[in-house]
Amino acid sequence: MCGVIGYTGHRDCAELLIDGLSSLEYRGYDSAGIAVFAENEVEIVKACGRLDNLREKLLEVGAPSGCCGIGHTRWATHGCPSDLNSHPHSGGRVTLVHNGIIENYAKLRKALEAKGRVFLSETDTEIAANLIDYYYQGDPLEALREAISRIRGSYAFGVIFSDRPGEIYAVRRDSPLIAARANGESFIASDIPAILKYTKSYYLMDENEIAVLTKDGISFFTQDGDLVEKPLMEASWDVSAAEKGGYSHFMLKEIYEQPRALRDTLSSRISDGKVVLEGLGEGYFKGVPRVRIVACGTAMHAGLVGKHVIEHLAGIPVTVDIASEFRYADYLLDKEELVIIISQSGETADTLAALRLAKSHGNRVLAAVNVVGSSIAREADHVIYTHAGPEISVASTKAYSVQLAAMYLIAVQLASENDKLSSNEIAELCTQLLALPKAVEETFTCQKECQRLASVYQNAHSLFYIGRGLDNFASMEGSLKLKEISYVHSESYAAGELKHGTISLIEENTPVVAILTQKKLMEKTASNVKEVKARGARVLAICRQDAEVDSADDIIRLPEISDLFAPSLAVIPLQLFAFYMALLRGLDVDKPRNLAKSVTVE
Numbered sequence: 131m132c133g134v135i136g137y138t139g140h141r142d143c144a145e146l147l148i149d150g151l152s153s154l155e156y157r158g159y160d161s162a163g164i165a166v167f168a169e170n171e172v173e174i175v176k177a178c179g180r181l182d183n184l185r186e187k188l189l190e191v192g193a194p195s196g197c198c199g200i201g202h203t204r205w206a207t208h209g210c211p212s213d214l215n216s217h218p219h220s221g222g223r224v225t226l227v228h229n230g231i232i233e234n235y236a237k238l239r240k241a242l243e244a245k246g247r248v249f250l251s252e253t254d255t256e257i258a259a260n261l262i263d264y265y266y267q268g269d270p271l272e273a274l275r276e277a278i279s280r281i282r283g284s285y286a287f288g289v290i291f292s293d294r295p296g297e298i299y300a301v302r303r304d305s306p307l308i309a310a311r312a313n314g315e316s317f318i319a320s321d322i323p324a325i326l327k328y329t330k331s332y333y334l335m336d337e338n339e340i341a342v343l344t345k346d347g348i349s350f351f352t353q354d355g356d357l358v359e360k361p362l363m364e365a366s367w368d369v370s371a372a373e374k375g376g377y378s379h380f381m382l383k384e385i386y387e388q389p390r391a392l393r394d395t396l397s398s399r400i401s402d403g404k405v406v407l408e409g410l411g412e413g414y415f416k417g418v419p420r421v422r423i424v425a426c427g428t429a430m431h432a433g434l435v436g437k438h439v440i441e442h443l444a445g446i447p448v449t450v451d452i453a454s455e456f457r458y459a460d461y462l463l464d465k466e467e468l469v470i471i472i473s474q475s476g477e478t479a480d481t482l483a484a485l486r487l488a489k490s491h492g493n494r495v496l497a498a499v500n501v502v503g504s505s506i507a508r509e510a511d512h513v514i515y516t517h518a519g520p521e522i523s524v525a526s527t528k529a530y531s532v533q534l535a536a537m538y539l540i541a542v543q544l545a546s547e548n549d550k551l552s553s554n555e556i557a558e559l560c561t562q563l564l565a566l567p568k569a570v571e572e573t574f575t576c577q578k579e580c581q582r583l584a585s586v587y588q589n590a591h592s593l594f595y596i597g598r599g600l601d602n603f604a605s606m607e608g609s610l611k612l613k614e615i616s617y618v619h620s621e622s623y624a625a626g627e628l629k630h631g632t633i634s635l636i637e638e639n640t641p642v643v644a645i646l647t648q649k650k651l652m653e654k655t656a657s658n659v660k661e662v663k664a665r666g667a668r669v670l671a672i673c674r675q676d677a678e679v680d681s682a683d684d685i686i687r688l689p690e691i692s693d694l695f696a697p698s699l700a701v702i703p704l705q706l707f708a709f710y711m712a713l714l715r716g717l718d719v720d721k722p723r724n725l726a727k728s729v730t731v732e
């Protein structure tokens with residue numbers, strides 16, 4: 131996905147656009163560019179690579195001076211990262227920036243070429259600029275409406291017309307976009323952190339809604355051209371939440387924010403020994419026969435933990451689907467199944483598509499989302515917001531922790547409303563959940579050891595992560611963290627499965643991270659540790675206080691906690707170990723190659 135920003139007001143905006151892009155760079159960093167209404171023309175400066183390359187180019191050529199402009203930071207979809215494929219793109223009098231994918235771009239390109247249009251880049255975005263220009267007869271709204279009626283796919287466009295200085299037009303479908311107001315200035319952005327410095331007052335743009343921004347105000351129109359009145363929202367985050375706050379990396383900051391994020395997500399939903407999930411009302415979970423959890427990546431890993439905890443506490447069967455699979459499978463969704471969607475960004479294309487599919491099937495959809503007002507949050511029937519605050523680092527850490535917390539809350543409530551637990555048992559679980567932030571805090575004592583272990587394993591080419599039950603799901607998350615930021619291959623494996631094939635890969639010094647937090651499975655996993663040790667492996671055990679894993683080479687013992695909530699602690703050393711492995715390899719921990727924070731394209 132990409133980052134889009136736009137400004138019109140009283141400031142000379144080149145620096146403001148660049149500054150906003152630096153807050154959006156986690157959404158994609160293959161190239162960046164700005165377009166500014168200078169004296170009497172639209173000046174574009176863009177560069178391949180990180181935002182610093184654009185900064186250097188602006189120093190070389192001189193930043194365009196003007197009070198109205200748009201900016202973009204790219205995660206390449208159509209066309210490799212290059213100067214030419216960088217946004218903004220122009221077509222005649224139209225210049226625009228785009229987040230999304232135009233699926234029928236080839237057909238549109240052909241039709242426009244037949245009318246004499248010439249294209250310079252490989253992008254779908256350049257086609258959109260030309261299409262809007264093709265329909266532009268002096269009325270920007272009309273041109274936009276005509277063009278978007280012919281575009282199939284997803285978009286968040288920021289558009290300027292060379293003969294309309296000071297005006298910005300914005301429209302979105304399936305890609306997030308907000309419009310914001312301050313005194314005498316208007317903004318658009320892909321998400322809130324980009325404009326927090328200037329204002330906390332923003333509008334959430336709805337599907338196919340067109341916004342017209344001038345320095346004096348913002349008007350909204352439907353695709354049919356009808357004026358729309360919209361509520362002005364107030365951001366609950368402040369600027370510091372979207373900055374590093376003294377940490378070396380956003381990822382480290384967000385690892386250490388987990389206790390606060392858990393406190394914010396849990397405490398307001400537990401009172402008098404009961405769980406209270408705002409907005410769901412009494413009996414929401416009563417009689418739910420089955421649950422279907424759908425998500426991607428780390429969110430899906432949280433869903434797997436949710437499955438185990440829900441089945442254990444509520445005795446209700448749960449299926450967990452990867453969203454990109456679910457949306458194309460014969461998913462055999464039972465109408466009575468409660469579908470739970472998990473997403474930090476609330477904009478992941480596959481997850482959003484899965485939500486829409488479940489709703490089209492008539493299922494109730496409950497979403498656990500971190501970004502207020504995101505597409506998934508708005509399209510779900512009900513939402514449980516997690517309160518991690520903005521998660522900037524591409525690698526999900528605090529978002530995973532609060533997703534686990536949301537799963538725990540839902541599991542307790544499912545059990546409670548289906549009379550599977552006594553009020554005392556529920557009160558005990560609530561007490562344990564309220565103690566979770568402190569237990570996570572105590573787990574940070576392993577930081578130095580994780581840093582040391584990263585230096586021990588820094589030259590490893592591939593690692594195994596193994597566990598059973600909840601430890602198996604924790605091992606999946608640990609393996610993903612390592613891979614996505616350190617580029618070191620790893621594989622998570624159900625410990626009991628090793629003997630069915632992959633133990634053949636174990637040889638002298640093969641690194642194996644074994645997770646042993648589940649009391650009733652500990653001896654079994656300890657035997658698996660012995661099996662791999664016997665074949666030369668070097669084992670790092672992440673385990674409960676009383677685990678007998680003397681055969682392991684390195685041991686990180688976790689604070690006492692209920693087995694059920696142990697994934698919330700096991701993940702801390704897994705996150706820190708991955709962080710230090712990436713650091714030692716000199717990589718950009720917060721912005722790993724090829725990745726983006728939220729994948730708003732298929």
Ligand code: AGP
Nearest residue numbers: 427428429473474475478525526
């Ligand atoms: C995890 O570190 C990644 N950032 C990625 O797997 C992420 O969890 C996945 O893309 C889902 O994103 P979402 O939670 O915003 O939907």
